[in-house]
Amino acid sequence: MDIGIGFAIGIIVACLVLLWILFYFVPVGLWFSALVSGVRVSLIQLILMRWRRVPPRIIVQALIEGTKAGLTLYRNDLEAHLLAGGNVPKVVHALVSAQKANIPLDFRMATAIDLAGRDVYEAVQMSVIPKVINTPPVTAVAKDGIQLIAKARVTVRANIKQLVGGAGEETVLARVGEGIVSSIGSSDSHKQVLENPDSISKVVLNKGLDAGTAFEILSIDIADIDIGRNIGAVLQIDQANADKNIAQAKAEERRAMAVATEQEMRAKAQEMRAKVIEAEAQVPLAMAEALRNGNLGVMDYYQLKNVQADTSMRDSIANRGGDTPSSIG
Template sequence: ISANKANLDLQFEKASAIDLAGRDVLEAVKMSVNPKVIETPLVAAVAKDGIQLKAIARITVRTNLERLVGGAGEATILARVGEGIVSTIGSSDSHKEVLENPDKISKVVLSKGLDAGTAYEILSIDIADVDVGSNIGAILQANQAEADLKVARAKAEERRAAAVALEQEMIAEVARMRAKVVEAESEVPRAIAEAFRNGKLGVMDYYNMKNIQADTEMRNSIAKPDDKKEQNPNG
């Protein structure tokens, strides 16, 4: 009866099918005559310049009686519109473009035919509110810089540990070589005694060697004087 009063072509069989599908026939007819406005939840998206925008859209829909049976509901409309908002903002070079022309979102989303396969016909999509969120690009860059810094510190610590290990190896090598020198020096008196016994070293040769050693020690003491200053006994 309501459909006939509204000049809607709704046959009894179609109305019965709508009722069997669990839909309210009267409500469907009313929404077909008086469109309904549904509001999306807060949708956040990031423009190409890294700035996050948060938008809320109001969607004006009316019932499509031909697709009411088997058609998707309001949740599908909201999901598709939200996806369209994210896609439109994400494809914008700057968040300022969206703020200057919020109707750009409406036009792009509305042109995608998001009501296909649903029980509704989208009449209009209006952006109710657009707010600027966080600078996601700067946050990501800061996080990347922090990660790079940690990697650099880890590599520096690795190089420092390697240098310390190499230094310890060199110290051990020097100690080993000094031990060999001491060991070799300990063999000198034995070799001299052996030379005396075999007649290969005479007494004069021995004294000449001692004179050379004494002369060498004297030269070393002159070349490396004691740098310590003597304290004044008078204070």
């Protein structure tokens, strides 16, 4: 009796396992859901999807969603996109949203955008609801030397045709920043920019900054403008300091040259004094030579000495005469 019960339990368990395997490889429930939804897919195709390692539920749900939305989708195309690493549900969501919004988007373009790494469903949503991008603070200087710091809000809409190979948000922000700098830099005065900030938006929009990008710029609004430093005054001060340093360097150079010239002249004066002393030293030698040769007599020598003594006395009297008035006073 116990053996019979155990055998029956074993048979029941084996049947349950077989049923689980059968329903795993033959998703009857999924096939029935597709059938009542108007999607024609056979059980054999669902089994083959299992063998190809393609989740049948993803493909069937995508076909059901597309069929209910009035789209014509093919099972082989969905499987190929899934095997290529694509996101089938997002592609189908994007196609349905694009159809409802009257946006021209076919299956081939949607899969190409998805495989390129962009969120195709978000791109379709951005085409319907534009996105606002806030630029970082952009610093520019007007012609009068006053620095201005501007912030802008860029309203963009996804360009479906340029999503593959088009530049992203970083390029748009860089171009807008460049346009703001160019517009402010061409203004004669910072007051003009503060009075008419919309002039910046007009100039930037006219440049066609969205060319080659994945977005279409709808508007550029200047959110805030702040006054920064007086760059012109700072540059003038720096230039004045540089000129002062150059002038001081040149003056120091001239002073050094003057000191060198003075030292040189002193050296020349000492040299000339040495030559005079040397010349005066030659006089006694010449007189001695003249006495020896008989060209100068003894009386002539004494007469010369008397003349020298008389001259020395006159110089002494003249010096004392010049000092007397000052001493009397």
